[in-house]
Amino acid sequence: MSLSKDDARYLWHPFTQHGHPETAFVPIVSARGAFLYDESGSPLLDLISSWWVTTHGHSHPELIKAMAIQAAKLDQVIFAGFTHEPAVTLGRTLQQALGRRDVWKLFFSDNGSTAVEVALKMALHAQINWGYPEKKRFLAFEGGYHGDTVGAMSVGRSSGFFDPYQKLLFPVKTIDYPETWMNDPDVLHKEEKSLEALTQHLNRGDIAGMILEPLIQGASGMRMCRPTFVNHVVRLCQQAGVLVIFDEVMTGFGRTGRLFAFHHLSEVPDIVCLAKGLTAGMMPMSLTCASQGVFDAFLSTDFYRSLIHGHSFTANPIACAVANRSLSLFAEDDTLNKIKALEGVHHNALHALQKAGLAHRPRVMGGVAAFDVKHEYMPYNIEKNHWLKSMFLKSGLVLRPLGGTLYVMPPYCTSPEDLEDAYDRITPILQQVQA
Ligand SMILES: Cc1ncc(COP(=O)(O)O)c(C=O)c1O
Known part of the structure; x- marks a missing residue:
C-alpha cells in the first residue's frame, strides 16, 4: 500500500492547492515529543506545533494515560440535560487558570471556529437581551483571522482568504492593526491612528462586540502589537458598552509566555475563545468563556432568551480528561519556564539573522518568533513558499511560511539545543533566498 498514492486518490486536504504541481504530502507514521517520524523513520522537528496545537509534545505518555482511563470509563454522553466529572473538573480548574474574574462560564464546542461562532452569537444575543437590539455590528482588526465558519469568516474577511464567499458574509467594520516589531520607530503613531478609528466606530452606537487576537495575529503573519495598545482598546470598548471578545485560539495555553495572552494586560475581556492547546493538541475541543455578566443576560424563563446552540460532541469526556491532565502538566513540568x-x-x-540581513521586522513573544524574509511585504501565496517548505523538510524541519513571513513555534518540550540547531539549519536556506 502506498499512502501517498491512496491519499491522492481518496482525500481532500485543508488549505491546500490541489492541482499545483509542487503540492505533496509527507506520510507521517509516528510522533514523540517535538518530533514527527516519516515512513523511513527519519525525524522531523515540528517547529509549527502541528498547526499551533501541540503544547507538551506529541503522544505524551501522561495524556495517553488520561485518555485511555477516561475512554474505558465514560466515552461520550449528551451534554444537554447531563453532566460529568471531567467537564466539571475542567470548569473548576480553568477558573483558577484564567483568573482575573470571580467566575468564567464555560461553553463547549469542537474547534476554534465554532468557539468564535458561539462568542459572536453570545455577544449579539446578550445585547438584545439587555435591550440594545440596535447594537448588531461587530468590529475587528485588519488582517485578523478567526476561523472558517461563516461568522468567523465574516469577522476575519480582511485576511483575504474568503473572497469567493463574500456574498455569504455579514458586514463587519475593521480597523488598522498597529503591528510592531523589535525597535519599530513608528509604533506610537500607528497605535494613535487605530485608536482614533476605534473611537469613531464606537461613537455610532451600533456595535455589539469587538473581536481580536490579543497581542499576536497568527494567520496574517504572526503580527504582534503592544499590551498597552490592547489595554486601550478594551477600555474604550467596555466604556461604550461593547463586549470584548479575545480570540485566544492560538495565543492561549502558553504561546505568548504566559498561560493566556490577556495575562500580559491589566484589562480583562468579556469573552475568551480557546481551542488548539486546550487539549495539548490531542483532541478536538474548544471553549467560549464568558463573564458572569454575559451569562446572566441569558437567565430567563423565556426559552428564546437562552443561548440555543450546541454540538453533538459538546464537552466530550475524553477530550475533557485530556484537557485536565494537560493543565496539570503546566505546573508539574514548569512549562512556563x-x-x-x-x-x-x-x-x-x-x-543574529537580522544582523546578517536575513530577517526583517523580527518579533518574538514567548514561544513564538517570526520575521519577514524580504524587506518588502509579500503576498500570502508567493510561489517561493513551496521551495522553502521543501528545503526545510530536506533539513529535517517542519516549517510553513505565511506569505513572506517565516515563523517558528515549537512544542514546549523542544530542548533549547534542538531549537538552536534548527536555526543553524534555517540560516543557509535563508542565505539562498537572498541570493
Ligand atoms: C486565532 C484563531 N482563531 C480561530 C482559528 C480557527 O480554529 P480552528 O482551525 O480550530 O477552527 C484559528 C486557527 O488557526 C486561529 O488561529
Whole structure:
C-alpha cells in the first residue's frame, strides 16, 4: 500500500492547492515529543506545533494515560440535560487558570471556529437581551483571522482568504492593526491612528462586540502589537458598552509566555475563545468563556432568551480528561519556564539573522518568533513558499511560511539545543533566498 498514492486518490486536504504541481504530502507514521517520524523513520522537528496545537509534545505518555482511563470509563454522553466529572473538573480548574474574574462560564464546542461562532452569537444575543437590539455590528482588526465558519469568516474577511464567499458574509467594520516589531520607530503613531478609528466606530452606537487576537495575529503573519495598545482598546470598548471578545485560539495555553495572552494586560475581556492547546493538541475541543455578566443576560424563563446552540460532541469526556491532565502538566513540568528558555533562543537567533540581513521586522513573544524574509511585504501565496517548505523538510524541519513571513513555534518540550540547531539549519536556506 502506498499512502501517498491512496491519499491522492481518496482525500481532500485543508488549505491546500490541489492541482499545483509542487503540492505533496509527507506520510507521517509516528510522533514523540517535538518530533514527527516519516515512513523511513527519519525525524522531523515540528517547529509549527502541528498547526499551533501541540503544547507538551506529541503522544505524551501522561495524556495517553488520561485518555485511555477516561475512554474505558465514560466515552461520550449528551451534554444537554447531563453532566460529568471531567467537564466539571475542567470548569473548576480553568477558573483558577484564567483568573482575573470571580467566575468564567464555560461553553463547549469542537474547534476554534465554532468557539468564535458561539462568542459572536453570545455577544449579539446578550445585547438584545439587555435591550440594545440596535447594537448588531461587530468590529475587528485588519488582517485578523478567526476561523472558517461563516461568522468567523465574516469577522476575519480582511485576511483575504474568503473572497469567493463574500456574498455569504455579514458586514463587519475593521480597523488598522498597529503591528510592531523589535525597535519599530513608528509604533506610537500607528497605535494613535487605530485608536482614533476605534473611537469613531464606537461613537455610532451600533456595535455589539469587538473581536481580536490579543497581542499576536497568527494567520496574517504572526503580527504582534503592544499590551498597552490592547489595554486601550478594551477600555474604550467596555466604556461604550461593547463586549470584548479575545480570540485566544492560538495565543492561549502558553504561546505568548504566559498561560493566556490577556495575562500580559491589566484589562480583562468579556469573552475568551480557546481551542488548539486546550487539549495539548490531542483532541478536538474548544471553549467560549464568558463573564458572569454575559451569562446572566441569558437567565430567563423565556426559552428564546437562552443561548440555543450546541454540538453533538459538546464537552466530550475524553477530550475533557485530556484537557485536565494537560493543565496539570503546566505546573508539574514548569512549562512556563521552558517557554522562557525557548524565548531566549528565539531572541538570540533573530538578532543574529537580522544582523546578517536575513530577517526583517523580527518579533518574538514567548514561544513564538517570526520575521519577514524580504524587506518588502509579500503576498500570502508567493510561489517561493513551496521551495522553502521543501528545503526545510530536506533539513529535517517542519516549517510553513505565511506569505513572506517565516515563523517558528515549537512544542514546549523542544530542548533549547534542538531549537538552536534548527536555526543553524534555517540560516543557509535563508542565505539562498537572498541570493
Ligand atoms: C486565532 C484563531 N482563531 C480561530 C482559528 C480557527 O480554529 P480552528 O482551525 O480550530 O477552527 C484559528 C486557527 O488557526 C486561529 O488561529
